[in-house]
Amino acid sequence: MAQVGFRAGSFARPTFKSLISRIVFMHIVAVAVVAIFLPLVLFWLLNSEIDQLHRDAMRAQAEVLAERILPQADGTLTFNLPDSLRGLYSEAYGRYLYDIRDADGRVVFSSRRKTGDTAPPRLSETISGAGVSRVIEGKVVRIRVAEDLAHRDVIIDDIVSNFFRRVGWITIPILLILLAIDIIIFRRAIAPLWKASEEASNIGPARTDIRLPTQLIPREIMPLVTAVNQALDRLEDGFRVQRQFTADAAHQLRTPLAILRTRIETLGDGAARETLHADIEGMSRIVAQLLEIAELDTLVLDPGETADLRAVCTEVVGSIAPFALAQHKDIALKGTDAPVMIHGNSEMLQRAIFNLAENAVKFTAKDSSVEVEVGEDGSVRVRDCGPGIAEAERELIFQRFWRRDRQRSDGAGLGLSIVRGVADDHAATVAVENLPGGGAEFTLRFRLAEEGASAIGRS
Numbered sequence: 513m514a515q516v517g518f519r520a521g522s523f524a525r526p527t528f529k530s531l532i533s534r535i536v537f538m539h540i541v542a543v544a545v546v547a548i549f550l551p552l553v554l555f556w557l558l559n560s561e562i563d564q565l566h567r568d569a570m571r572a573q574a575e576v577l578a579e580r581i582l583p584q585a586d587g588t589l590t591f592n593l594p595d596s597l598r599g600l601y602s603e604a605y606g607r608y609l610y611d612i613r614d615a616d617g618r619v620v621f622s623s624r625r626k627t628g629d630t631a632p633p634r635l636s637e638t639i640s641g642a643g644v645s646r647v648i649e650g651k652v653v654r655i656r657v658a659e660d661l662a663h664r665d666v667i668i669d670d671i672v673s674n675f676f677r678r679v680g681w682i683t684i685p686i687l688l689i690l691l692a693i694d695i696i697i698f699r700r701a702i703a704p705l706w707k708a709s710e711e712a713s714n715i716g717p718a719r720t721d722i723r724l725p726t727q728l729i730p731r732e733i734m735p736l737v738t739a740v741n742q743a744l745d746r747l748e749d750g751f752r753v754q755r756q757f758t759a760d761a762a763h764q765l766r767t768p769l770a771i772l773r774t775r776i777e778t779l780g781d782g783a784a785r786e787t788l789h790a791d792i793e794g795m796s797r798i799v800a801q802l803l804e805i806a807e808l809d810t811l812v813l814d815p816g817e818t819a820d821l822r823a824v825c826t827e828v829v830g831s832i833a834p835f836a837l838a839q840h841k842d843i844a845l846k847g848t849d850a851p852v853m854i855h856g857n858s859e860m861l862q863r864a865i866f867n868l869a870e871n872a873v874k875f876t877a878k879d880s881s882v883e884v885e886v887g888e889d890g891s892v893r894v895r896d897c898g899p900g901i902a903e904a905e906r907e908l909i910f911q912r913f914w915r916r917d918r919q920r921s922d923g924a925g926l927g928l929s930i931v932r933g934v935a936d937d938h939a940a941t942v943a944v945e946n947l948p949g950g951g952a953e954f955t956l957r958f959r960l961a962e963e964g965a966s967a968i969g970r971s
Contacts, residue, residue: 570642573657583649591621615652704728818961819858820851847886854958856938864934867927872896890958900946
């Protein structure tokens with residue numbers, strides 16, 4: 513539904529968020545103006561045409577009367593009006609009258625005035641007519657025929673008086689039908705723009721390969737679409753360079769770390785060797801996470817690929833159990849024992865759940881346990897007994913390199929960002945909340961396989 517607003521200081525100028533709403537609104541205004549003025553213009557044209565027909569009819573009658581004026585031998589003029597026309601100009605009929613005057617303006621012949629009268633005719637405002645001039649035997653004669661509009665033809669009067677009631681109401685429905693047709697035309701015309709906007713909504717860091725379609729795009733919009741596609745090309749190149757740099761840097765760091773690990777083994781001081789070993793393991797973990805991020809950035813899921821969430825969590829708990837036991841903590845797998853098939857890549861899912869479990873083990877209290885629970889609805893819940901997550905930090909913790917305590921050196925703040933990346937790629941959700949008895953609960957919720965295929969296909 514279109515949103516309408518009014519700017520301060522310009523009450524009569526609404527603003528629309530939708531292009532088609534703007535076009536339709538302006539068209540409605542145009543239709544309203546046309547609906548008002550078109551009948552007025554047609555009425556004026558009708559009256560003009562009636563007046564023109566009336567003048568032509570009066571002029572034709574004047575020419576007929578001029579043919580009845582004949583010169584005599586003594587130089588005078590006679591006017592012989594046949595009986596067929598005499599009744600038309602009679603006072604009893606009262607509709608038509610004529611005046612025939614000489615060059616000095618004296619009445620020579622008239623249907624209602626005295627001969628020789630030079631006074632201007634006293635005609636009512638409802639009388640209208642036309643005249644012609646003729647030269648008969650060297651004498652100028654002016655013949656004028658008029659009609660009393662008070663006795664006008666009844667049919668013509670009805671046409672004029674009923675014009676607005678009939679033609680006006682016919683005009684408005686026609687204009688409304690035209691408006692409806694125009695709306696359909698507008699919607700079909702901007703359909704390619706809607707399709708382009710839908711494609712644009714799918715563009716993101718994980719889908720920089722999408723380009724706006726150029727087929728059927730209007731010529732006026734084509735430069736904008738082309739410029740956007742070119743900008744996306746440059747953006748994709750930038751992402752590719754960044755991903756390649758991250759992957760190359762991580763690979764290059766592996767070699768010196770391996771060399772350092774070997775040289776540390778030759779040190780005699782056991783305490784120093786253990787400390788350096790811990791540092792090397794931390795650096796190796798960061799390098800491994802950087803490689804995971806680089807792989808996630810280039811991951812394109814197969815819409816038909818499925819994974820058993822229960823099996824993935826079983827493998828994660830088994831692989832992280834030694835790490836938890838070494839820190840005097842337990843880790844347990846709970847939930848359903850049946851397979852839970854979801855849409856996704858098992859390796860990427862394993863990495864995400866491993867990062868959640870590892871993070872929970874790090875922050876949970878000693879001699880406590882971490883629980884990994886698999887739900888039949890495609891959810892995974894990881895619970896710890898740590899200090900919990902402040903509400904203001906529940907979005908920050910998923911950002912890359914964010915750490916609450918910058919003084920700690922046991923991580924780079926990449927683990928939860930990997931979890932968020934895997935969730936986004938799988939059209940899943942990740943949420944965190946504090947438990948009533950203390951600790952935090954992270955929940956990953958995936959779509960089941962039959963639901964996930966359609967969801968991923970739409971993304």
